[in-house]
Amino acid sequence: MEETILAGRNSIEVIPGTSGARRYSNSSTRNYRNYNSSGRGSRPSGSRNRRRRKQQRMRRLVRRLVFTFIFALIVLGVAMVLLEKNRVYKVVEAEAGSQLTVSDFLGTSDKKAYFTEDSDDIVTGDSFVANKVGDFTIAIKSGLFVHKSTLRVVDTVAPEFTVKDLDTCVNSSDSKINAQDFVVDAKDATKVVYQFETEPDCSSEGTQDVTIIGTDEGGNKTSHDAKLKLTYDDVAPTISGQDFEVYIGDTIAYKSYVTVSDNLDGELDIQVDNSQVDTEKEGTYQVNYTVTDRAGNSASTSVNMTVKAHAYSEQKLYELCDEILAEIITSDMSKEKQCIAIYNWEHEHIGYVNSSEKGDWVKAAYEGITTRGGDCYVYASVSKALLTRAGITNMDIERIPEGDKMHYWNLVDLEDGHGWYHFDATPRVGRPYLCLLNDAELKEYSDAHDNCHNYDRSKYPDIP
Template identity: 40%
Template sequence: MDDYRYQKRQKMRARRRRAQRIKMTGMCIATLIVFIFIVFLAISNLSKIKKNVTLEAGSEINIKDFLKKENADAKFVTDVSQINTGNIGSHEIVIKIGKKEYTSKLTIEDTKAPTAKANDVTVNKDGQIEANQFVTDIKDATKVDVSFKNKPDVSKDGESEVTIVLTDEGKNQKEVKAKLTVVSDSQPPVIEGVKDITAYIGETVSYKKDVTVTDNMDQNPTLDIDNSKVNLNKAGTYEVVYTATDSAGNTSSATSKITIKEKPKGYVDKEDVYALAQKVVDKITNDSMTDMEKAFAIYRWTKTNIGYTGTSNKDSWTIGAYQAFTKKSGDCFNYYAAAKAMLDVCGIQNVDIVKSDTSHSAHYWSLINLGDGWYHFDATPRKGGGNFFMLTDAELAAYSTKHKNSHIFDSSLYPERATVSVQDKINYAKGTINK
């Protein structure tokens, strides 16, 4: 009986051990299946991302470049907008697909040589030249170094070919050939726009306003102004000397007189006039307008908003402008002064013109420069009609000759005027500028 019970217990124990082994085996198999599934998912996701991506310098970074297959759920975790593709180098890029993030390596390389246009240069004998003077319009995605293949000889007059080497950050090179002309320069710079100045005690004076210096060789001649004799706090007439010097040492000079006066009765400060002018400008212009459109808006406002009276206080242009803005009346002096104030606050270059032949009448108007040369600007309405916005000398003279020499002036006192008419760009009927 005892043997029977013993055997029975042994069989039960054996069955339990078999059940445990089966259970453990099942758990192992399940764990392995889960592990294989996770590995499969990881491999599956990794297969969607390129481990290494190479872009040409200057290219745009696009997430599609990093995906093996297009995935609408993919997005950058890395802020790629902060990566300058104009710089060669490598970057770690993190991309998120679904809830998981993956990393790829972005390499920016430069394999394209730079390009540029040749620029022929003329230089003074024994003058200074730089390699970048011989090329323009350099184009490359990365920074470009400009150098001479062989530094040219500038010790003798004559022409020679110069080879310029362009080298970018990727060490790609391009050679550009240009012509060098060496001459002995004896021509001095030309000074234009120097004129006599009138100011009042205590005012600041802009000696360089509308003064230009040009040279046949030197693109940047120097201009020195000797105003050491001027006393801005004492009435009187003083001499100012302008001296221009080019890189060859050639000089030229021009002299003007500055007259300092006591401030007249009723004098108005520039700041007060400019404040009034700014209010009008804010109403008639906006930031989207070109300088020509702004200048034309000033012309139209001045011509149509000031009543002609025939008399004015001409002691100061600021007084004339103040009367025009506050009383909306005056003569040609007020029209000119109001326009001047508004042109100034708009940053438009302008020069005052005074009629030279006053045997019949006096007159005041302006020259303006919108970047293409100086043109006449006169907003004073005339009995003879006509529009005087951006006229050439010839166009103004045609009217002046027929109307008792209304606009006679000493041309030598003012900057050289443009000769090309721009009237075809102007539509007076609609008050707009044709672009």
């Protein structure tokens, strides 16, 4: 007899002839589950509750962590805002004439803080003087941001000045007399404007009292009394001069060769007529001078100016060289360091000018030092003069001509057992350092730059 018993989703077959032996019809006994009447797998309710409580605890923990993180960010942000807000004072008040630096505007210590270009023009550098009254915007980079502060400059100190009595003419072509004419010297942190308490009467001769009032930008006032004497002036000023000599190319201070005085007026304007002078040609020329006082009285004189060509000599040249070497050479320097000092001096003090007369090296060196300009021939000549006076053996060297292309430089012997080195102080594009080069080094540069240093090796000693 066969009997099939259904139990949930599985069937159990009773095998005849066996003592209650049963065989599962499900393909895998490991997947067997009991089902309750609702069809759901039976599981203890305590396990579900524990899992639910665990999940709830995890959710609460995550919420706390998120809340804590957000709160920390808010606190950090508020702290940073407060810190940045207090880095720079909102308003700084300073007395006119005060010396200010960036530290005067900082609420915290910040050695890296600095003024930015957004500041008003009262800021002239890392340190500046508050020399104008008013409110000014000061921009300061400190911390993460650029901060703005207001500098309020006040002037509470009255100006200090002294006055003199003034003698002038009643018949002046410029009848206006200014209060400033009475002021001898003044001291104030801001600009001072001078005016009369009562305008003087300049229509007739005589002496009268005047009061000079000085007012600074802060509105502070100081006053002093003086006397004004008005006289009819019909006396011309006096002028005298002396003949003088200059050299071709010299800058001429014409007014330094005349002396002027007047019975009433102090400094007078001197008119110079040098229209007949040719400063580029030897000869003697007449220079005419005229001076006029406030009353219109004038005087004139003439002097002779002689223009001469420079008398170049090695003695004068070497005197100039000795002055230069005294500034750049010390007794403990090696010949190599002396060469470098000479090379650097030429680069720093002589500018390149693409023209010069060739053939007179003394003249070229003298003009290169005195005018601070010249071409490669001038640089080579200056090098020759300075190296010679420094006691360094040297000789001239030049490029093989290619059309109108020429170049001049120097050779030096440091007496170090090496032999000769190339020394070319002429500046070039890219500022190559052509000081104490061996022959291979110079050839490498020459090959890369249009054979600029290609020379006839048969004319010069062997250069390692």
